[in-house]
Amino acid sequence: MPSKPKSPRRAMQKSVRLSEIQKAAREVFFTKGFAGATMEQIAKQARVSKGTLYLYFTNKDDLYVSLMLPVLDELGRYLHEFAQQVERKTIISRDQFLSRLCEIYYATYQFDPDGMRIIQTFQLGNHFAAMSKATLETINQRASANYRITRNVLLQLMRDGILKQRDPIKLTDILWATLIGIIQLEESKARTTQKDHLKVTLLCAFEIIGEGI
Amino acid sequence: MPSKPKSPRRAMQKSVRLSEIQKAAREVFFTKGFAGATMEQIAKQARVSKGTLYLYFTNKDDLYVSLMLPVLDELGRYLHEFAQQVERKTIISRDQFLSRLCEIYYATYQFDPDGMRIIQTFQLGNHFAAMSKATLETINQRASANYRITRNVLLQLMRDGILKQRDPIKLTDILWATLIGIIQLEESKARTTQKDHLKVTLLCAFEIIGEGI
């Protein structure tokens, strides 16, 4: 991680560079996968020298994992706003809740599809031994925070009688699992059919779930 | 793929060897991930020399992907049986249908959890350029077959008035997506909590879905 820059000008440049690198990394990792991607390719894509990558990230793993943060943050913002709405009793029906959550999930996905995929790969087994401890910590924090917000929203809605009484943990899991399951499946299918049914399938799934909660 | 052996004795030995290699590969791939696993480790685990691996599989990718087949086959057997039951009108309610499907999915998962994970990794993006064309073909065939059976079962049940009229493709997707989403999430959680909530969560999910289809 870069240390305190002297001027705001420099600071801006640094943050811009960092974003550019991440953007390039996203594209390359997306196309080639983690193992298949090389730092050289990422550097080239970012119009930066190989060495520069290591000024911003301690190693390949660190760079890879850093791509998750923006997605988690974006999701966090949405969920936070959602929680406030729920607290203000703006959400008054099951359907409203589900369609809103579906929107949030889909918006998060659209915000950075590659980042979403990276989160999945990460969840699928963390083979990132060299990842900087700090980054790992940060990720877990954000993920947990999002999880907690969702669960609290569910609890509130159950208390308000909008949702049936159910184990909120299981429900939280199921909602998220539905999202990632559908993303994985539809992206996989889209890769061969070139047709994007992700949103409609997701809507359908939440509709079905809607009748059971 | 090895060519036709001389004697049944030899054939058996070959098939045993092959299974041993695959078993070893599953363990190593599971522990280290695809990129992290080395052919050396797999060979050692299988008590076989490195060269021998190449007598049974054309390369690393081929070996990796071959681990999916048994799972797909097992699932296929289950689904085939299921389809027959449906045809024989043995399945007479929505709940029966869902609990049976849930059983099948979970049994498939239990049959080979590592294999299941490999299927997911594969779906997540096929970065397996070197994979032998034939194997790839085989996999796609089996996967498609399973997909088709499920869809036909759904169609039949809709015709029989057991399930609501819905897009059978979407529904097939949603059911499978629920499975893989929950596997991914619960395994990820289990890795830190050491607690296995996979089955109960899966049951809960299918129960919820049950009320909507």
Add this chain to the structure above:
Amino acid sequence: MPSKPKSPRRAMQKSVRLSEIQKAAREVFFTKGFAGATMEQIAKQARVSKGTLYLYFTNKDDLYVSLMLPVLDELGRYLHEFAQQVERKTIISRDQFLSRLCEIYYATYQFDPDGMRIIQTFQLGNHFAAMSKATLETINQRASANYRITRNVLLQLMRDGILKQRDPIKLTDILWATLIGIIQLEESKARTTQKDHLKVTLLCAFEIIGEGI
């Protein structure tokens, strides 16, 4: 380190290869120094691929340090023989002792001048963090053993009245220090003058010492 080979044939080849690599390494390390030498150059010099080097040595440091062992062993053999002569009272005068020791030292140097230099570099500061623990252990063992033999010889000769009573540890140190000091200085001079005064200077030094012990 390579594991148990199946046939004596193979074993022989392995040991030959190992020697060839070490020979090549000696030459390259001698010419370029440790940091300046590359594994690529050594591989090329040994007519072997880069990867092969790592079948015989765990890393560059390990290879470098392994070059010390033959010298230490050779010196050990000489000293062992020497100790036996002393025990059999074959050495009966101070001059005889010194000229014999001088011979041994010089023979050791001639046996492998590069190896001798490597020992010095090693002594000059062990910046060999990556060196395999086992190799480091071995080296220390051999060095200590040689040190002990020398000291015992001195003790015996003092008891026999051939040498004056002196701190045997200091004397051991001084004799060895004289050797390495002169090697270092004379090799350094030889590099510019192209004239080899090592042996005569060493003889002169031991002659001078002879009158004081």
Add this chain to the structure above:
Amino acid sequence: MPSKPKSPRRAMQKSVRLSEIQKAAREVFFTKGFAGATMEQIAKQARVSKGTLYLYFTNKDDLYVSLMLPVLDELGRYLHEFAQQVERKTIISRDQFLSRLCEIYYATYQFDPDGMRIIQTFQLGNHFAAMSKATLETINQRASANYRITRNVLLQLMRDGILKQRDPIKLTDILWATLIGIIQLEESKARTTQKDHLKVTLLCAFEIIGEGI
């Protein structure tokens, strides 16, 4: 080398900076060795930016080698003074000569042990291709000068009958070789035993030599 400064004030600052850099470099080179030390570490230790190092030294080698000069100069001053004493016939015995020389050598060592080690590393093989020609020249000049002074002292003392007639070159070499041999050995031992026997061993060595010259 920096060019002529504008004011004496500036000149002073420059020379201070230079010393600070060299001090930092000594510490880092000592701890990590030449190859292990990085310009970054040295810059940080000297509280200076990396670029600044290159304002004072043309490259890493140049900086490294420059650390030898102070030691050579210090030794030169001592030897010069010594030569004057000899010329004034103040040294009237072999023992006096040796104990004085021993003092000088030890004082030089104490003045800058790291610098001494650097001299040894340098002598052990000059793998400093990039070193600026001028610096190399300077070093050789100083070293030769010291060498010459010592030799002349010996010649004078032989003429005065204080020392036996011997080849003065060999004797000069042996005295210096004894010093560096003992430094190398005792420092090496001290690294593991934590005990400093350098001075006593050096004294003992010169005592022994004393009886033979």
Add this chain to the structure above:
DNA sequence: TATGAATGAGCCTTCATTCAT
């Protein structure tokens, strides 16, 4: 068939050096 020594392309990473500010 089985072996495992050998290969060598390719990767991640480091770091001396430069140069715009």
Add this chain to the structure above:
DNA sequence: CATGAATGAAGGCTCATTCAT
């Protein structure tokens, strides 16, 4: 003068794959 971000060449090391035995 001083800085430190950027460079990119170079090096150590890994590992999938081959092939002589």
